[in-house]
Amino acid sequence: MTDAPTTVLPASHPLASGRTSGSPLVRALRGDRPETLPVWFMRQAGRSLPEYRELRVGTAMLDACLDPEMASEITLQPVRRHGVDAGIFFSDIVVPIKLAGVDVEIVPGRGPVLGSPIRSAADVDALGTLDPGALAPISEAVTRTVEQLGDTPLIGFAGAPFTLAAYLVEGGPSKDHSRARTLMHADPETWSRLLGWAAEVSGAFLRAQVLAGASAAQLFDSWVGSLSRADYVHSVAPHSAAALAHVADLGVPRIHFGVGSGEVLRDMTTFGTDTVGVDAVGVDWRLPLDEAVRRVGTGVTVQGNIDPAMLSAPWEVLEAHVRDVVRRGGAARAHVVNLGHGVPPETDPTVLTRIVSLVHELGDGTDGTDRTTGADA
Numbered sequence: 001m002t003d004a005p006t007t008v009l010p011a012s013h014p015l016a017s018g019r020t021s022g023s024p025l026v027r028a029l030r031g032d033r034p035e036t037l038p039v040w041f042m043r044q045a046g047r048s049l050p051e052y053r054e055l056r057v058g059t060a061m062l063d064a065c066l067d068p069e070m071a072s073e074i075t076l077q078p079v080r081r082h083g084v085d086a087g088i089f090f091s092d093i094v095v096p097i098k099l100a101g102v103d104v105e106i107v108p109g110r111g112p113v114l115g116s117p118i119r120s121a122a123d124v125d126a127l128g129t130l131d132p133g134a135l136a137p138i139s140e141a142v143t144r145t146v147e148q149l150g151d152t153p154l155i156g157f158a159g160a161p162f163t164l165a166a167y168l169v170e171g172g173p174s175k176d177h178s179r180a181r182t183l184m185h186a187d188p189e190t191w192s193r194l195l196g197w198a199a200e201v202s203g204a205f206l207r208a209q210v211l212a213g214a215s216a217a218q219l220f221d222s223w224v225g226s227l228s229r230a231d232y233v234h235s236v237a238p239h240s241a242a243a244l245a246h247v248a249d250l251g252v253p254r255i256h257f258g259v260g261s262g263e264v265l266r267d268m269t270t271f272g273t274d275t276v277g278v279d280a281v282g283v284d285w286r287l288p289l290d291e292a293v294r295r296v297g298t299g300v301t302v303q304g305n306i307d308p309a310m311l312s313a314p315w316e317v318l319e320a321h322v323r324d325v326v327r328r329g330g331a332a333r334a335h336v337v338n339l340g341h342g343v344p345p346e347t348d349p350t351v352l353t354r355i356v357s358l359v360h361e362l363g364d365g366t367d368g369t370d371r372t373t374g375a376d377a
Contacts, residue, residue, distance in 0.1 A: 008249050013213055014146060015252060020153040020215040025086045028334040029216055029253035029279050029301050033366060037326065037335065038085035039359040040155070041352060042257075042282075043342030044078040045090045048349055051077050061106040062098060065091045068141035075145045079152060082353045083360075086153050086216070089142060089209055093159025093220060094167065096205035097198070099135065101128035102168070110173060117171035119183065121190045130201045138205065139212040146213030153216060156209030160221035160258070161198035161239040162232075168194065177226045184235050195239040203246030210247050217247050218255040218282070221268075225260015232264045240268070241276045248277060255303060257282025259341055266296050285309075285340025289328035302332040305340040306355070311347045318351070322358055330366045337365075 014020040024038035046052055052074055056064055064070050074090040094104050094112045103115030118124060146154055162180075167173075169180040184191045206217050219240060227236060244254050256268045256278040269281050280301035283292040289302055296302070310321045322337075329335030337359045343352065 009251065010211070013211075014149075014151075014153065015215050019151050023085065023151060023153050023215070025153050025155075025336060026215055026253060028336050029255065031279070031301060031333045033334055033364045035364055036085070037337060037359050037362055037365040039337035039356055040084040040086040040088060041078070041082075041339050041343050042088065044082065044084060044352065045074045045088060046343065047345035048343050048347040048352070049077055049081065050349075051081075061092060061108075062095065062104075065095050066137045068137050068144055071137075071141040072144035072148075075141075075154070076148055078352075079149065081349060082356050084356055086155050087145060087149055088155045088218075089145070089157060089214065091138070091141075091157070093157075093164060093202075093222075095138070096130060096135075096158065096201040097164060097168070099205075100130040100201050104167075107172075112167050113172040114168065117179075118168040118194060119179065121187065121193075124190055124194050124197065127194075127197050130204050132204070132208075135205065135208040138208050142209050142212035142214055154209075154214045155216045155218055155255075156206055156214030157218045157220060158202040158206040158209075158243065160219050160224070160236075160256075161195040161202060161243055162224060162227070162236045163220065163222045164198040164202060165191075165194050166223045166226075168198070177223055181226070181231070184231060188235070191235060192239075195236070196242070199239045199242040203243040206243065207246045207250070210250050210252050214252065216253045216255065217244070218257060219244055219278075221256070221258035221261070224258035224264060224268075227264070229263050229267065233267050237264075237267055237276060244277045253279040255280040255282055255336075257284075257303065259284050260286070262287045262292075262295075265292060269296050269300050280334075280336060282338065283340065289325060289335070290331040293331040298331075298333050300332075301334040301336060302329060303336040303338050304329075305338065308339050308341050308344050308347075311339075311344065311351055315351075315354070318355070319358060322355055323362070326359065326362050326365045335365050 009016040024034040024036045027034040071090045079087045107113045166177045166180045283304040285307035
């Protein structure tokens with residue numbers, strides 16, 4: 001469990017001032033069971049909202065991310081509409097690598113595409129550093145957002161080193177990330193330096209958000225499911241730990257989420273005798289939450305894991321699914337309700353609002369069972 005925020009945080013920070021320290025999200029991430037079961041959605045700020053689509057007309061994705069006023073407004077839209085228990089900062093995982101000088105753009109309908117892939121030691125040597133001053137638009141956007149959120153916490157986020165490296169090596173989206181996995185084994189020294197670089201820029205990106213007012217931090221590893229457990233533990237997990245270490249002294253709760261991560265879920269919280277350093281682990285839709293708790297133990301909070309495909313199902317089907325997710329989440333020390341991945345763009349926003357109301361009606365999500373011993377409390 002994360003200790004209370006340290007004096008490193010500015011006195012005006014929402015955690016240091018107490019504005020968000022008692023919020024359902026922060027309490028749950030720290031292992032408590034608040035009276036209100038917290039819920040937010042990954043990709044809640046985005047294409048499913050008509051107000052987002054209207055605002056984004058004529059503005060490229062990365063330009064929107066680096067416009068503090070626009071990024072703040074997009075972050076706030078789903079909080080206003082759905083009444084979720086947290087905002088998630090609107091940005092993209094490739095923003096810090098772009099700010100470090102990498103030629104990358106987000107191509108509509110495809111995703112991040114690099115001008116020149118990084119595939120050799122010389123390519124890694126040529127990577128630039130991230131000037132702290134380049135993060136000014138990020139800090140400004142977070143500050144603007146936090147000022148309007150009141151006692152609702154903002155979650156900062158960054159991409160995990162492996163997912164960033166996968167894009168860097170592949171040059172764009174990939175089905176199996178074979179070039180990245182080949183580099184991992186063919187030239188482990190270059191691979192380690194590349195992930196070390198990615199951890200540095202991603203960690204700096206995350207730290208800037210926390211210092212500007214984010215009350216929690218989440219590391220996304222979108223492509224971790226393409227790795228074997230041995231490769232993850234040996235060649236990836238230490239770098240994820242290094243990225244998260246950038247906010248370790250700030251005392252904010254940390255969440256680690258990966259897609260297809262069932263086989264490495266425990267390793268995303270611990271590996272060997274070391275710890276990645278998280279308070280909560282996100283679980284995708286493939287693994288029931290009670291099984292996830294069995295794998296990771298009761299020392300961390302679980303987050304998830306409504307199947308995004310269910311959002312288009314009839315309400316009675318979706319409601320039963322949400323209730324089942326909440327029931328299974330009762331096996332954990334605490335539970336933050338979320339999706340097992342992001343909100344699909346075709347989702348009817350009213351469905352998300354309805355889920356929030358249902359989750360809040362369900363109380364703390366427990367049935368009076370002691371989750372450590374299995375005995376009635």
